[in-house]
Amino acid sequence: IAPGDFHMVVQRQPRGVVVKLHQGPQEHSCRPSVDVLFRSAAETYGGSAITVMLTGMGNDGLQGTTALHQRGAYVIAQDAASSVVWGMPGAVVNAGLAHSVVDLSCIAPEILKQI
Numbered sequence: 001i002a003p004g005d006f007h008m009v010v011q012r013q014p015r016g017v018v019v020k021l022h023q024g025p026q027e028h029s030c031r032p033s034v035d036v037l038f039r040s041a042a043e044t045y046g047g048s049a050i051t052v053m054l055t056g057m058g059n060d061g062l063q064g065t066t067a068l069h070q071r072g073a074y075v076i077a078q079d080a081a082s083s084v085v086w087g088m089p090g091a092v093v094n095a096g097l098a099h100s101v102v103d104l105s106c107i108a109p110e111i112l113k114q115i
Contacts, residue, residue: 002032009040029061038064047072056088
């Protein structure tokens with residue numbers, strides 16, 4: 001949902017959590033980068049976060065998911081069978097970070113089980 005050429009981050013401020021956009025350096029040749037967003041989510045929400053890694057090429061999101069996982073967040077990855085490209089979720093699964101690996105159609109119910 002981040003617009004092209006902008007990273008998205010979440011930050012806790014006195015009035016609550018806000019979403020901000022910035023044009024920091026590309027990561028993994030990407031802007032926006034999932035890693036940027038997920039690292040900010042790890043700092044802002046820590047172990048109370050639920051993160052979902054969906055289909056995509058490469059391993060963008062692996063570092064951010066690692067940060068979330070280390071803080072106790074619940075990690076869901078889309079399975080290979082329902083992914084167009086299993087690069088990003090596959091990297092998370094292969095790193096042993098996913099608590100759950102599910103078909104795309106089962107992601108929403110899996111999130112609901114965790115809240």
